[in-house]
Amino acid sequence: MASNLACIGLDVWRRSDFRDMVAAARSEAETIAKDGEVGVHIWTDVSGARLILTTEGDLVRVVTPTFYAAPGAVISEPQAVDGGLVLAELVNDEDEVITEIACQLEELALLGSAAPPVEGPVSIVVLGNSTEVIGRADAAVPGLVFEPTGAYALSTDAVAHLTGVVLAIEERAVGRTGQAFTAARLQTDGFQVTLCVPAGKPVLATGDVVEVDGYVVASIPALRN
Structure with missing residues (x-):
């Protein structure tokens, strides 16, 4: 079975590689919501691959992969x-x-x-x-x-x-x-x-x-x- 990350070209095997990828995405992401220490940020690659990052302060709590797609x-x-x-x-x-x-x-x-x-x-x-x-x-x-x-x-x-x-x-x-x-x-x-x-x-x-x-x-x- 394919992992969610593999489905959008972001498959990583090592935990350190995943942390590096998330940190890079966080630095380039658009913030769409902020409530105190909690924020939601969306990183979109030119390929359309996306990561939704939920943060608390400097910590990334949740990472959700998706893709930029037209409504259907x-x-x-x-x-x-x-x-x-x-x-x-x-x-x-x-x-x-x-x-x-x-x-x-x-x-x-x-x-x-x-x-x-x-x-x-x-x-x-x-x-x-x-x-x-x-x-x-x-x-x-x-x-x-x-x-x-x-x-x-x-x-x-x-x-x-x-x-x-x-x-x-x-x-x-x-x-x-x-x-x-x-x-x-x-x-x-x-x-x-x-x-x-x-x-x-x-x-x-x-x-x-x-x-x-x-x-x-x-x-x-x-x-x-």
């Missing part, structure tokens, strides 16, 4: 839950619920001060811990699924199982590590997500139908305005 869904009424995660609904153009989602949220620190109700475009990134090509889509594919497996667990987690059709592919590489990764736009059940996997694991082509188990990170751009 509409989120409704996200709610913070224990563990620093968010539960929300994804809705269609008629405001009908497509699915519930459990995710990390880049702008979690800004959610509490946002005027309710919170609803709008959201980008959803899935870090493909396990990804398999299961077929080809020559036409519309019935039965696409998005199952927020972590939303229904005894301990909420930002994970999901999905099937999707690859709409577009971009090969990226992180200059600092030299590691390549694939960012693929997927059509799943009623909305689009961006899937990130280490390059060639697996090799993807437009029109592939993939089955994925992965870690879910969302971004609601309007929360920063």
